[in-house]
Structures are given as C-alpha cells and as structure tokens.
Amino acid sequence: MSKFHRVAKQPLMLWHDAIAGIITHGVNDEAVDNLMDTLRRVVDADGSTLIVYPEGRQPYCPSRKRRKGEDPRIHIDQYLESAYLLDPFYRLATDGSAEGVYSLADVAPDGFKQSEFYRVYYRLVNFGDEICLIIPTENASIQVSISRQDNKPKFTAAQQGLIQRVFSTVKAILLKWWGSSQQVQKDHFLDSHLECALSHFGSSVLTQRETQILQLILRGYAVKYIAEKLEISPETIKHHRKNIYAKLDINSQAEMFHLFIDSLRMVTPDSPPDPLTNYLKPPAMR
Structure with a gap:
C-alpha cells in the first residue's frame, strides 16, 4: 500500500491529508501521482491527467488517474504525438501567458464541439466537462486536466471554486517537482x-x-x-x-x-x- 494512501473523506479533509503526506515524505513522482488522484477525488471527477509541455520538445504525461476499471491510456499516445497542437488549453498557454484555472467553456472557440479534435478526444471518450490548471515555467507549461464523463453532471461552482483555492498549493508542489525532475528527463523530438x-x-x-x-x-x-x-x-x-x-x-x-x-x-x-x-x-x- 502506498504511504500516501488515505481512505475517502470530506473533500477538505482528503486534501489536507494528501498535503500532510507530501510534506512528510517530500515532493517526488509518487507524491505527484498521489496529488493527481487527490485532485480527482476531492471534486468527484472521473479522471485527472498531468501533462508537461517542455519548450522545444514533445509533451509527456507523468501521471494519469482514472476511476477503477477504466483504461488510462485511451487516446493519450496519439494526443502526445501531435494532436495536442490543436488543444485549446495548449493553445491558450502557448499563444499567451495564461496561468490559473480554466474550464473548457472558458477557452473553447465557437464551433469547437463540431471539430474532429472534439469528436476524437472528447466525444469518443465521453468527456462531458473539464477543468484545466495551467502552470507556466521558464521552459515549460505544466497542465493538470480534471475531467468528468458525459453522463455525469458538470462541475459545480463550488467544486470549481475549491480547485481555485488549492491552485497555489498545486502550483508550488508541481514547480518543485519540475525543478528536480528536469535532470532525469528523456530527450524528445523537437x-x-x-x-x-x-x-x-x-x-x-x-x-x-x-x-x-x-x-x-x-x-x-x-x-x-x-x-x-x-x-x-x-x-x-x-x-x-x-x-x-x-x-x-x-x-x-x-x-x-x-x-x-x-x-x-x-x-x-x-x-x-x-x-x-x-x-x-x-x-x-x-
């Protein structure tokens, strides 16, 4: 059993337990993996994904959490290979200087739901709602996607507000992790x-x-x-x-x-x- 494991509790208790574990054991890959699962659970999401977009290299996915029994690899390989270039969250971070918490409704262009990108990367996997945390660094954009399936209610204003409140803590943890992890990354195609x-x-x-x-x-x-x-x-x-x-x-x-x-x-x-x-x-x- 992971040293970060905690039984399900009220969202804030669950969150505080996870942060206590990270403080105790340090910021490392396992801590980040636990952070992603905790973000998913505190807002009753179906999935959470951490993707890093390094400047001058292809993105990669260090952590991807799903409810038990769901395949976490669906569509991620093709997305990371090239399709990410059309992702509205990626475009927001690349074309501007975005930082913070955004919903799909905040960033999707008119007509996005009629696009092939939406059909392949949202509709076919039944994505109904998504919140994205965007954390810029000097040489990369770090993004956390929190998603719900199409058959579930959209995230409530209270749940989006909770993600807003914990954003600064998530940012601090991921920036510390990113600073220490750059030394061991693999080279990718430019x-x-x-x-x-x-x-x-x-x-x-x-x-x-x-x-x-x-x-x-x-x-x-x-x-x-x-x-x-x-x-x-x-x-x-x-x-x-x-x-x-x-x-x-x-x-x-x-x-x-x-x-x-x-x-x-x-x-x-x-x-x-x-x-x-x-x-x-x-x-x-x-």
Whole structure:
C-alpha cells in the first residue's frame, strides 16, 4: 500500500491529508501521482491527467488517474504525438501567458464541439466537462486536466471554486517537482518543428488566405468567427473552404484533421515547412 494512501473523506479533509503526506515524505513522482488522484477525488471527477509541455520538445504525461476499471491510456499516445497542437488549453498557454484555472467553456472557440479534435478526444471518450490548471515555467507549461464523463453532471461552482483555492498549493508542489525532475528527463523530438508544421500546413498547395483559414478550421473555429477575424464575409470563407477541400482532395473537416495528423508523422528536423510536401510525395521519392 502506498504511504500516501488515505481512505475517502470530506473533500477538505482528503486534501489536507494528501498535503500532510507530501510534506512528510517530500515532493517526488509518487507524491505527484498521489496529488493527481487527490485532485480527482476531492471534486468527484472521473479522471485527472498531468501533462508537461517542455519548450522545444514533445509533451509527456507523468501521471494519469482514472476511476477503477477504466483504461488510462485511451487516446493519450496519439494526443502526445501531435494532436495536442490543436488543444485549446495548449493553445491558450502557448499563444499567451495564461496561468490559473480554466474550464473548457472558458477557452473553447465557437464551433469547437463540431471539430474532429472534439469528436476524437472528447466525444469518443465521453468527456462531458473539464477543468484545466495551467502552470507556466521558464521552459515549460505544466497542465493538470480534471475531467468528468458525459453522463455525469458538470462541475459545480463550488467544486470549481475549491480547485481555485488549492491552485497555489498545486502550483508550488508541481514547480518543485519540475525543478528536480528536469535532470532525469528523456530527450524528445523537437516540438518547434511540429509548431512550424502546424503554422505551414497546406501552404505548399494553398494560397496564403486559404492557409490562414485552414489553420482556424483545424483549431475548431466556426465560419462566423473566422469571417469576423479576417474581416471578410462568411460566404467568402465557405468559398475558400470549398477550394481547400478540392486542393487537398478531401470532403470534410474530419478528413482534414486526419490528413494533418498523418502528415505530422513524417516530420523530421530536415523536413520542409509544410508537412504535406513530403507526405504527398510518392514513396520512392521520399
């Protein structure tokens, strides 16, 4: 039995017991694993996941907790390989300087629930609600996702408030863990190449405007939002989308998403900016 194990109690008692265990035994991988499970239990969530997004490297998942009997590996491998680039929580942390506690409703763009990313990484695993804790460091973004299945009620305001109140403690523990764990991390493929691939995806076959629109569609934005952002009419956006589908030989946003993911698997440090350049080449020419 883990030295951090505690029987289920009222949320604050459960939380204080977990923190007492971490103070007693120190901040290490087991302590962080216990912290993730405690965060899940204090708000009666179905899952909690810790993901680290190091600057210049691919993300990795040190801890993933689920209710007993559920497979914790569902979809995580493909997500960490490349799909994370389209995650609204990741984009919030990468494109700005976000820190704190956010709900999916806070960050998801209009049209996100119609996106292929949502279908694959939320609907297929029955995610109904999610709270994300974002902790920036000098060289990484640390994120904790706390989730509930679609057949459960959404997190209450009181439960979200509890996560807000413990955020500073979670941040302190994870920053201490991150500072000591960097010495033993494995090297990963440079994440900067994947970011470059996302920003240039389709540019070798599309116009600059079509590439802009493609980026926004991939990230889950609705036609109305894209039209407002680019200051053109929704009808023009739909016309460009039709041209994009024709040039990429696809018929839906779902096919666009999977083309993007498949093309990223061929990205190397020497690849051209657009991952489609190599992906569309005949095998003999690669």
